[in-house]
Amino acid sequence: MMALGSVAIVSTTTPEEEETDESSVARTGASGDPDDLPEDEVEGGEGTSLFAQLGLINMPGLGGAEAEAAVARAAPEDDATAAAPEEDAAPEPLEYGHGVIEPGTEADDALRGTGDIDLLGGREGDDHVDGLGGGDEIRTGAGDDTVLGGDGADTAHGEGGTDWIEGGADDDALFGHDGDDWLHGGAGADELQGGLGHDMLLGGEGADALHGREGADTLDGGAGPDTLFGGWDDDMLNGVLRDPATGQDIDAPDFLNGGDGDDTIGIGTGDVVSGGEGADVLVLGDWIVEGPSELMDFDAAEDQIVIVYYDSDGGADPQLDIRPSAEDPEMTEIVVDGTVLTVLPSSEAPSPDQLVLVGESAAGELAFA
Template sequence: MWFLFAMVAAAAALSMTDMLVSSDDGDGEVDSEENDDAEAESSPATGSLLLDLENDRSPPVTAPTDAIAETDLNESEALIEPYDDEPVVEYLDPTAPAQGSGSGGSNPTPPEDPDAGLYDNLGERIHSSDAYPPASAPEPGVQIGTDGDDRLVGSGAGDTLIGGAGNDTLIGNGGDTVLIAESGDNHLIGGEGNDRLIGGSGNDTLEGGWGDDLLIAGGGANVLMGGAGDDTLVGAKLDDTGRDISGANFLNGGAGDDLLITGQGDMLHGGEGADVFALGDWLAGAAPATILDYNPHQDQITLHYDPERLAAPVVTVGFDASDPATARIQLDGQIVAFVVSAPDLVAEDIALVAELPTEILAAE
């Protein structure tokens, strides 16, 4: 650019020199023709240089079609123009087959034949599923603890777990399991399935969990909780003479229609459902049981006796003036159970059964 300005200046100087030379050659006067000639000689040179300056300008820069600014070279400043193009949004069809690009986590496309095998999330078949069939279900097994404090967990196939000595924890973990406690204070948890939990000589806690479970107390003071399902809880443990030798237990049926067979000194809570509270001649002369939530509209109280040892007993219901809401069930004049909040209970509400419960016989 400076080179162009220098050329313009040189041309102007040359023109002035020509004019001065013309003036010196004459008589000092400049007539109009000479001036016109001088102007005619100088103008074309100057005009051609100006034309070259205009042609020497750089061609205008063409901005890309998607540019958001363009430059005005004549004004030498940038003008920011608004961007009017709408953003392009491409919506993917979730039902369209995946392209296998390997990027992102598109929804898997279900195969046309769902039974034809396993498919990954790109719709590709996993052929290895044909070569490796599903593993077969585990077979029920037996686990036996040591003399220490053991934790035995079933395989889910309906195992038999035997704690042994020590304070053990036995967990059925699925299937119809059998959990057997021996000595020590143990914790037995059935879980799913119709489980059979048998307490030992210590103070045990038995939890049936789901299913229709059988919980049998041992010789100590135990806690039996049936949980969901129609459970059977046995608090009594009879010796060869038919006397109860168990400790004072707490029986809680939980949800479902449960059978609670009481031992001496037991506390019984049926929970939800239509429950049966089973008393027996084994309680005569022993510590009475206590029924905590008898509902005359849905629950039933039964009194069992062994006809080989005892003739048909006389059952009566009495009340104490100091506690008129608590009924006292008597067998041949001996109190065998208290029923809390049962002021309207009468002897006819109690079913007399001339046999022992099969469940209590199984516990012997």
């Protein structure tokens, strides 16, 4: 068992310390040098929550202020921010019908399907499309569009603009394409593909497949055994769904693949994780109770493992152990207070100074750049 003095511990500071110290967060890298960190490593900041950024406690709901907050969090730090449509901003629907085919116009259209299979499309304006029932095919154009698939296995393409696409029930296929898009699969086994912009992809219930593709994307599978692929840029992937009563992860095991770029990955019970290329931050925590995750790769020269633990009760610091696996000597376990959080190949196992312990009381002071 190793003493905690071997690892970096992040905790809150007193008000007096905050007045004199530019950062209230301890930062150490693999060499012990505070400057030797991946570029997307934790950094002091006000009002930015680790859990909010990773979605480790709750993902926002649908509609209203929570939905607007989801879009704002997914958007890049510029003016290209998606927003929930105003309820009174949609024009009168152009078409009602029975299995309609409606291509839309160059203006801001409101298109509405039926309970059957519809083909609905917008063009240049900021369109509002509601497929209602049936397995619909929806394609919008260059504007900032709002798409509601409704019941049925729908296929929706956002094309250009900053789009808001919600699949609804059944197994949907949602594509953001250009722009900074917000995609939510809802119930069913959904496929979500972001495209070129900085997108937020929320799988919802069911076994979903999320592909961020280009852009710095945020991916959260929600409930169910999901597969998340970050893509080519600096992405955030979350495989944790915490029970608000216990704090434990209640999500099914996910497969999380960061891909290229410097990714941040929130890891839950039973998840299989590949950071891929780039300097990745792999976040474990005491929400992992029912079974360890598995790290398929870890590059000590670039990657960082962050372990979050509950510290609000004022108890003793957690006990950390890095040890060979009893089941497979070629694998190494990372253990906190007797619970195995993850296993990884022994040839890639970290040393103690490559781990950062973070108390939940300090999590609100952490941000990933």
